[in-house]
Amino acid sequence: xxxxxxxxxxxxxxxxxxxxxxxxxxxxxxxxxxxxxxxxxxxxxxxxxxxxxxxxxxxxxxxxxxxxxxxxxxxxxxx
Amino acid sequence: xxxxxxxxxxxxxxxxxxxxxxxxxxxxxxxxxxxxxxxxxxxxxxxxxxxxxxxxxxxxxxxxxxxxxxxxxxxxxxxxxxxxxxxxxxxxxxxxxxxxxxxxxxxxxxxxxxxxxxxxxxxxxxxxxxxxxxxxxxxxxxxxxxxxxxxxxxxxxxxxxxxxxxxxxxxxxxxxxxxxxxxxxxxxxxxxxxxxxxxxxxxxxxxxxxxxxxxxxxxxxxxxxxxxxxxxxxxxxxxxxxxxxxxxxxxxxxxxxxxxxxxxxxxxxxxxxxxxxxxxxxxxxxxxxxxxxxxxxxxxxxxxxxxxxxxxxxxxxxxxxxxxxxxxxxxxxxxxxxxxxxxxxxxxxxxxxxxxxxxxxxxxxxxxxxxxxxxxxxxxxxxxxxxxxxxxxxxxxxxxxxxxxxxxxxxxxxxxxxxxxxxxxxxxxxxxxxxxxxxxxxxxxxxxxxxxxxxxxxxxxxxxxxxxxxxxxxxxxxxxxxxxxxxxxxxxxxxxxxxxxxxxxxxxxxxxxxxxxxxxxxxxxxxxxxxxxxxxxxxxxxxxxxxxxxxxxxxxxxxxxxxxxxxxxxxxx
Numbered sequence: 001x002x003x004x005x006x007x008x009x010x011x012x013x014x015x016x017x018x019x020x021x022x023x024x025x026x027x028x029x030x031x032x033x034x035x036x037x038x039x040x041x042x043x044x045x046x047x048x049x050x051x052x053x054x055x056x057x058x059x060x061x062x063x064x065x066x067x068x069x070x071x072x073x074x075x076x077x078x079x
Numbered sequence: 080x081x082x083x084x085x086x087x088x089x090x091x092x093x094x095x096x097x098x099x100x101x102x103x104x105x106x107x108x109x110x111x112x113x114x115x116x117x118x119x120x121x122x123x124x125x126x127x128x129x130x131x132x133x134x135x136x137x138x139x140x141x142x143x144x145x146x147x148x149x150x151x152x153x154x155x156x157x158x159x160x161x162x163x164x165x166x167x168x169x170x171x172x173x174x175x176x177x178x179x180x181x182x183x184x185x186x187x188x189x190x191x192x193x194x195x196x197x198x199x200x201x202x203x204x205x206x207x208x209x210x211x212x213x214x215x216x217x218x219x220x221x222x223x224x225x226x227x228x229x230x231x232x233x234x235x236x237x238x239x240x241x242x243x244x245x246x247x248x249x250x251x252x253x254x255x256x257x258x259x260x261x262x263x264x265x266x267x268x269x270x271x272x273x274x275x276x277x278x279x280x281x282x283x284x285x286x287x288x289x290x291x292x293x294x295x296x297x298x299x300x301x302x303x304x305x306x307x308x309x310x311x312x313x314x315x316x317x318x319x320x321x322x323x324x325x326x327x328x329x330x331x332x333x334x335x336x337x338x339x340x341x342x343x344x345x346x347x348x349x350x351x352x353x354x355x356x357x358x359x360x361x362x363x364x365x366x367x368x369x370x371x372x373x374x375x376x377x378x379x380x381x382x383x384x385x386x387x388x389x390x391x392x393x394x395x396x397x398x399x400x401x402x403x404x405x406x407x408x409x410x411x412x413x414x415x416x417x418x419x420x421x422x423x424x425x426x427x428x429x430x431x432x433x434x435x436x437x438x439x440x441x442x443x444x445x446x447x448x449x450x451x452x453x454x455x456x457x458x459x460x461x462x463x464x465x466x467x468x469x470x471x472x473x474x475x476x477x478x479x480x481x482x483x484x485x486x487x488x489x490x491x492x493x494x495x496x497x498x499x500x501x502x503x504x505x506x507x508x509x510x511x512x513x514x515x516x517x518x519x520x521x522x523x524x525x526x527x528x529x530x531x532x533x534x535x536x537x538x539x540x541x542x543x544x545x546x547x548x549x550x551x552x553x554x555x556x557x558x559x560x561x562x563x564x565x566x567x568x569x570x571x572x573x574x575x576x577x578x579x580x581x582x583x584x585x586x587x588x589x590x591x592x593x594x595x596x597x598x599x600x601x602x603x604x605x606x607x608x609x610x611x612x613x614x615x616x617x618x619x620x621x622x623x624x625x626x627x628x629x630x631x632x633x634x635x636x637x638x639x640x641x642x643x644x645x646x647x648x649x650x651x652x
Contacts, residue, residue, distance in 0.1 A: 020599055030176040033602040036611040037331035038354075038541060038575060041362040054366055057333030058110040 001025060002070050006047065010066075013046040014039060025067025032066075051077055081317060083278040086249050088162050090278065094319045095122035102321040105344060106151040109329050109336045114151040118319075121155055127233040128159025128225065129242055135223060139164030139245055141196035142257055144189070144219075146204060147226070148172045149326035153302075156199065156225050161255060164245045166271070168193065168257040169303045172328075173207065177609040183211040185267070190218045192500050193257055193269040199223045251275045257499065258308060258415055260544070269499040270415045272309075276493040279466060280309070280418040281317040283493070287423040287464040288348065288378065290318055297323040297346035299330035299337050305415040306383050306542070310350045314419070334358050335367045338401075345375040350411070352383040352542030356390040357576035360397040374402030378426060381410040383542040385530055386458035388432050390576040405429055412460035412528055416508075416515050418493035421469060422528045424461035431459040433524055440531065445482040445522045459527040466492035471523060476516065484522045486534050488514045536633045538569035540611075541577050545569075547633060550610055554582055557604045559597045561585045563630075564623055568637040570614060579613035580605075583636055585620050594649050616640055617649040 002023055011018050014034035021032060029035045035043060044060055047053075047069070053076040063069045081090065094101070099119035106114040116124075137143065143160045145167055147153050160167040170189070173182045186208070189195060195218055200208055202224045212219045251274040260268040296315045300307030302324075315322045323340050330337055338359065340346065356379075381391070395405035409424040424430045437455040439446040448454035463469060470478050471485040479485045490513050497505035508516050518537075521530040538545040550567035554560055564585035569578035588597060598615040605612040624639060626632035640648065 016599075017595060020595065028175065030174070030606070033599060033606060034611065036176075038579075038611070040332055041334070041358070045362070054364070057335050057367060061109055061329060061333050 002027075002066055005050070006066075006070055006073065009046050009050050010035070010043055013043045023066055025065060025070070027066045028064075029066070047073060053077060081278050081282050083275055083282065084251055085278070086246070086251055086274045087255055087277060087313075087317060088158070088246055088249070090317055091118070091125075091158060092122055095119045098319065101319070103316060104154050105321055105323040105340075106149075106154070107323055107325045107336070107340050108149070109326075109333060113323075113340075116151070116154060121158065123235075124152070124155035124230060125158035125162055126235055126242075127230045128156050128228075129162035130233050130235065130238045131225070131228055131230075132159055132163050132165070133238050133242060133245075135197075135221065137163055137165050137197055139248070140254070141165045142168050142193055144168045144170050144186075144195045144198045144200075146170045146172055146198060146200040146208070148201065149324075149328070150226060152226055154324075160199070162242065162246065164249050165197075166254050166257045168195065168259070168269075169308060170259070171301065171303045173204070174609045176606050178607045179207045181608045182207060183214075186211050187214070187216050189259060189267050189269070190216065192267065192498075193259070194218050194500065197221050197223060199225050201226055249274070251278070256308075258303065258305060260415055268501060268504055270495045271499050272415075272418055272493075272495060276418045276495070277309070277313050278317060280420070280491075280493040281314045283465040283467070284310075284314055284420050284423065285318050287420070289426045290315075290320065290348075292320060294320045294347040294377070295323065295344055296320065297325070297337060297341050297344070297349045299325040299327055300350065301327045304383075304542070305419055306350050306352070306413065309415075309419040310380075310382070310413065335363045335371075338363065338368070338371045338373065341376065342370060342372050347375055347377040348380070349376070350380045350382050352577075353381055353387050353390050354384065354541045354575050354577035356381065356387075356394040357574065360390075360393040361574070368401060372402045373398055374404070376403060376407050378407045378409040378424075380423070381408070381430070381458075382413050382420075382460075384539050384577060385532065386410045386430065386460060387576050388456040388458050389573065391430065391458065410458060410460045412487075412519075412521075412530055414489075414515075414517060416495045416517075417467065417489055417491035418495070420464055421467045421489045421491060422461040423464050424459060424527075430461065431525075431527055432456050433459070433529065440484060443484045445484060445524060457529045457531055459524075460521075460530055462527055469523070469528060470514070471521070472516070476510070481523060484520060484531065487517045487519045487521045487528065487530065489517060490514055536568065538567070538578055538580055540569070540580060541575075545580060545610065549608070550580060550582060550605070550612070553604050553608055553610070554584060554601055554612075557584075557597070557600050559586050559588050559593075559600065561587060561620060564620070566623060566631045566633050566636045568633050570637075570641070572613070580610065581614040581616065581637075581640075582612055583616040583618060583623065583631075583640055585618055585622055587620055591649060614650060619647055622647060 095118040103118045104116040254271045255274045298311035410430040412422040413420040434456045436446045468490040518534045520532045547567035551565045555562045566583045570581040572579045623631040624635040
């Protein structure tokens with residue numbers, strides 16, 4: 001399940017107000033307004049910074065949806 | 080020097096005979112071992128496809144659209160279509176963001192102009208494409224799924240004589256391929272190029288670049304784009320050197336894979352749109368660069384967007400310590416209508432720069448700047464390559480002298496013959512003396528061409544042309560927007576080194592609390608057609624300045640938005 005923390009990071013990076021969009025496990029990046037290929041790197045960088053983790057590009061490439069991205073963060077932070 | 084009096088099929092087959100074990104294509108997938116096609120294996124597999132395509136009833140001269148995502152069998156399929164005398168036309172794979180109706184609308188537009196006869200695609204896309212094929216406006220006869228074909232059972236002897244006879248009948252001056260200029264949902268211009276045009280261009284460009292048999296081209300560019308298809312695929316393949324082809328969808332999500340591929344395969348050339356320099360310099364993290372070594376790079380060629388000095392500077396600064404030689408920062412001016420390149424910078428010399436007075440430049444004059452305060456540094460796209468001519472003209476197409484800014488007109492030995500089934504568009508851009516008026520603005524300085532902008536309002540986002548009309552049509556339909564009272568324009572994004580799409584919309588909604596919802600609805604409407612709207616400016620009714628034709632003026636309203644603080648303008652980004 002997407003944490004409130006990750007939801008807020010995504011919204012902030014894309015200039016969205018929390019509550020403006022729904023983001024669930026199965027949500028794809030391209031279904032979130034503003035999350036296009038040019039902004040993708042910004043979202044990933046913001047998540048890395050906030051959680052103080054490092055992703056390899058290949059790890060992020062394997063994420064099919066936001067739920068996978070949350071799992072990746074969790075695996076790095078041992079939650 | 081390549082023989083220009085032959086066909087590409089004969090050229091590829093000749094390379095397969097002479098250098099059977101030489102690598103032709105390295106199909107790159109992030110995190111996997113790449114798939115390597117040698118020339119002999121590529122031609123053998125292409126021949127199998129030709130057999131099956133012939134059995135499918137496809138005839139010489141018919142147009143075969145290919146819509147296949149990054150797949151190792153794309154290359155022999157493409158060659159195999161050409162091996163039957165048919166014309167391959169690579170179309171963009173539908174981005175998941177794009178609504179299926181909009182994708183079909185794009186296909187219908189291309190079908191009408193280009194006369195698409197067949198579509199080769201993936202089984203997964205059948206539900207999206209089949210309704211278009213079955214529709215009344217479609218010219219497409221069949222839908223094929225070549226990745227499902229069993230190539231192992233193909234008997235190459237079965238159609239050998241028929242195929243040889245067809246291949247003998249193809250004249251070098253006959254069409255080889257069809258490609259479409261960019262465009263989202265509306266205006267696509269089909270360009271047909273002959274075998275001779277490609278071979279002449281490969282000769283002239285390889286000479287300008289000083290290509291040798293040891294060179295290797297790396298590319299993440301989509302093959303429906305002229306820079307990807309002609310610059311990075313046809314030119315090296317005809318010249319006989321390997322191509323490393325990455326998946327464009329993967330590259331945008333993980334730009335470092337280009338650097339990894341270059342390092343592992345010791346690539347020597349790559350073509351990139353300007354924004355890619357910023358992405359690579361700013362967004363790739365240090366910990367991913369530990370094994371990167373760019374010492375093999377002879378030239379990175381900046382093309383498809385105006386070249387920015389800052390982008391070159393930041394790339395050189397970031398990658399010098401990874402072995403990158405700043406003298407390898409090259410540039411080119413290229414377009415589908417001239418097959419590809421018109422100008423090219425020299426080897427071992429960084430693209431020249433000239434710093435001019437910004438005010439004078441906006442008035443159409445080139446004057447070296449006296450101070451840094453009001454100056455603009457322009458980057459050269461290089462000198463003319465063999466077989467090309469250029470002139471700078473005024474709005475009446477009269478030639479301008481040196482030190483004047485004007486529209487760039489070009490002539491090339493490998494010029495297209497006009498847009499297919501689009502005589503009115505051809506007439507607008509191609510004159511009776513064979514000059515093609517590019518719509519790009521620029522100037523000549525010390526025999527080099529400097530491109531500084533566009534005559535038309537086209538927005539270039541990361542090398543992709545977006546027509547503002549497309550954006551305006553879509554946004555006009557959003558509830559709350561006054562129909563027809565929308566302006567779309569490109570807004571500079573210095574951080575990304577490209578333009579982003581901004582829109583100004585008039586609304587009758589008075590409550591500012593509802594503006595955020597309107598903004599979100601506008602952005603979502605863009606997403607449905609794969610257009611990312613970066614900024615939304617909301618203004619009251621009758622705010623937009625009209626042109627003399629009575630339509631909202633893009634230029635005047637862009638200036639008004641960007642230059643003035645007007646409390647009537649709402650924007651939260």
